[in-house]
Amino acid sequence: xxxxxxxxxxxxxxxxxxxxxxxxxxxxxxxxxxxxxxxxxxxxxxxxxxxxxxxxxxxxxxxxxxxxxxxxxxxxxxxxxxxxxxxxxxxxxxxxxxxxxxxxxxxxxxxxxxxxxxxxxxxxxxxxxxxxxxxxxxxxxxxxxxxxxxxxxxxxxxxxxxxxxxxxxxxxxxxxxxxxxxxxxxxxxxxxxxxxxxxxxxxxxxxxxxxxxxxxxxxxxxxxxxxxxxxxxxxxxxxxxxxxxxxxxxxxxxxxxxxxxxxxxxxxxxxxxxxxxxxxxxxxxxxxxxxxxxxxxxxxxxxxx
Amino acid sequence: xxxxxxxxxxxxxxxxxxxxxxxxxxxxxxxxxxxxxxxxxxxxxxxxxxxxxxxxxxxxxxxxxxxxxxxxxxxxxxxxxxxxxxxxxxxxxxxxxxxxxxxxxxxxxxxxxxxxxxxxxxxxxxxxxxxxxxxxxxxxxxxxxxxxxxxxxxxxxxxxxxxxxxxxxxxxxxxxxxxxxxxxxxxxxxxxxxxxxxxxxxxxxxxxxxxxxxxxxxxxxxxxxxxxxxxxxxxxxxxxxxxxxxxxxxxxxxxxxxxxxxxxxxxxxxxxxxxxxxxxxxxxxxxxxxxxxxxxxxxxxxxxxxxxxxxxxxxxxxxxxxxxxxxxxxxxxxxxxxxxxxxxxxxxxxxxxxxxxxxxxxxxxxxxxxxxxxxxxxxxxxxxxxxx
Numbered sequence: 188x189x190x191x192x193x194x195x196x197x198x199x200x201x202x203x204x205x206x207x208x209x210x211x212x213x214x215x216x217x218x219x220x221x222x223x224x225x226x227x228x229x230x231x232x233x234x235x236x237x238x239x240x241x242x243x244x245x246x247x248x249x250x251x252x253x254x255x256x257x258x259x260x261x262x263x264x265x266x267x268x269x270x271x272x273x274x275x276x277x278x279x280x281x282x283x284x285x286x287x288x289x290x291x292x293x294x295x296x297x298x299x300x301x302x303x304x305x306x307x308x309x310x311x312x313x314x315x316x317x318x319x320x321x322x323x324x325x326x327x328x329x330x331x332x333x334x335x336x337x338x339x340x341x342x343x344x345x346x347x348x349x350x351x352x353x354x355x356x357x358x359x360x361x362x363x364x365x366x367x368x369x370x371x372x373x374x375x376x377x378x379x380x381x382x383x384x385x386x387x388x389x390x391x392x393x394x395x396x397x398x399x400x401x402x403x404x405x406x407x408x409x410x411x412x413x414x415x416x417x418x419x420x421x422x423x424x425x426x427x428x429x430x431x432x433x434x435x436x437x438x439x440x441x442x443x444x445x446x447x448x449x450x451x452x453x454x455x456x457x458x459x460x461x462x463x464x465x466x467x468x469x470x471x472x473x474x475x476x477x478x479x480x481x482x483x484x485x486x487x488x489x490x491x492x
Numbered sequence: 493x494x495x496x497x498x499x500x501x502x503x504x505x506x507x508x509x510x511x512x513x514x515x516x517x518x519x520x521x522x523x524x525x526x527x528x529x530x531x532x533x534x535x536x537x538x539x540x541x542x543x544x545x546x547x548x549x550x551x552x553x554x555x556x557x558x559x560x561x562x563x564x565x566x567x568x569x570x571x572x573x574x575x576x577x578x579x580x581x582x583x584x585x586x587x588x589x590x591x592x593x594x595x596x597x598x599x600x601x602x603x604x605x606x607x608x609x610x611x612x613x614x615x616x617x618x619x620x621x622x623x624x625x626x627x628x629x630x631x632x633x634x635x636x637x638x639x640x641x642x643x644x645x646x647x648x649x650x651x652x653x654x655x656x657x658x659x660x661x662x663x664x665x666x667x668x669x670x671x672x673x674x675x676x677x678x679x680x681x682x683x684x685x686x687x688x689x690x691x692x693x694x695x696x697x698x699x700x701x702x703x704x705x706x707x708x709x710x711x712x713x714x715x716x717x718x719x720x721x722x723x724x725x726x727x728x729x730x731x732x733x734x735x736x737x738x739x740x741x742x743x744x745x746x747x748x749x750x751x752x753x754x755x756x757x758x759x760x761x762x763x764x765x766x767x768x769x770x771x772x773x774x775x776x777x778x779x780x781x782x783x784x785x786x787x788x789x790x791x792x793x794x795x796x797x798x799x800x801x802x803x804x805x806x807x808x809x810x811x812x813x814x815x816x817x818x819x820x821x822x823x824x825x826x827x828x829x830x831x832x833x834x835x836x837x838x839x840x841x842x843x844x845x846x847x848x849x850x851x852x853x854x855x856x857x858x859x860x861x862x863x864x865x866x867x868x869x870x871x872x873x874x875x876x877x878x879x880x
Binding site for chain 1: 697
């Protein structure tokens, strides 16, 4: 395998990792700080993508689509928080799982009613169409490079927010000891709302950035949500740094697994065994990784001590 | 809690009973109407209902009532709903069925009921071969057909080095098998991806590294949108012929538009097939639903026409199963596919075409027929079917 192929897979891994990070960052904060399991997190991602497709369809402007998804998700998060979720924060996890699963089904149906069953159209913005030659006959789509750039900017921004601001300090404190923050007189519900809205906006951003790459369809969020949960377990619940590490680990293992596992297996066994085994191993790789991490670092890779 | 539920059930039952009193022939329509693959079931239903509407709500001159059920792409739920249609609703004919796994699951209760079944999409191999049933008819195609025609096309074109991609599940493997049945060149690589995988960047890098003469791909539904979008973004669609099955069709083209231009598709039906029935069907469908019909809509439209023709012969009676079966077998209806007829296993003998995604006369992205590598084609399993 050529170095260009290696570079392509490296970029693929980073790109998928950053998509997972956008999802997992919100998820880990909401889970870590609010101890709230939100299965509807994936639905927020889907809504972001649909809002983007709708805006793009009307205005043909990708910038407006990004703005619409971010504002739309922020508003949606506030509404959801008021209407449904605030009542659930103090309930146990089973109630939260059931209620947010209901929300997933509800959102899926609502999107079906509003947009129909076929995936809507969203093209790559012309400025980001085309490819960049990597040499050796390999080319890399500009849109994916843009995704990586945007993901890096968000990751850095999030780090600054969490590590350098007062709000970030409260968020970190909340992740470590919720009761103590509450006892010190911080308005915990406002903090919750903020964290939830931040998570939703990140989701919306993930949705709008993936929309040109992926099919905008009902149920697109559920699949990635499962992987995002794996990411936060690997990284350590409540840690944004952990979410970033976990995302990149899963992204890389996915990209390199898909590229090399089938080839490696086909060299040691006949194709009728290696093809299905390879495909199964790739699907399972994220969970195998999670099991290994849980075995050796049960609190996640980012956990101290 | 219990009383309102009972009342509701009672009302529903009354409603059903009242409806049943008016309709003379009851059609059970089982399809997939929820989840990511729901567009297929919806198109089947719309195509069927369009034909029914054109016939003034009658099939074979008898008022028809369609009872629609959503199997949610779950075989166990499909079986329950099939039993409900057969035992509770007491339908006379069953049609629809979107996916093969549901089809295989409902085949048993269907066979036991001895009802006439007219499938309008799923066409699994066992039902075409050893497990065929004289009461089952399929206005779609046997699953392998669309890949077979592409295999023949690839051979005709002289492609020597192919790369095959499909999701890692039964249908994916069947499609690859169907393709290889007619493709005589070498296979450089076979890649099986995860089912419902959204991202194909790793596979696309492999394609670039292998540099095949052409690619064969089977990615139905949303997977197809993902795959084609990403192929197009990598600039590969313009460089390497991309032969696809169930990947670019009426349900995914609206989401892909120009990104799919130049992609090839194997199918038995396309909107530009030259037949008067087809032209009328396409324009009526577009007028009613404001979109280009997909092959699923066309197949279901034919299912309705087939039932209509059979019931016309039996004067609306479904009591004499043998007479109805013979009338169905005759396929005496103006199909949207010229030359359509039923084989002895209930599957079609029909032309299999290759289409290219291109702009139609109105500038919309659609399918354009470019070749008919397998005329009057029958499936590979018919010989194993004992039905005469």
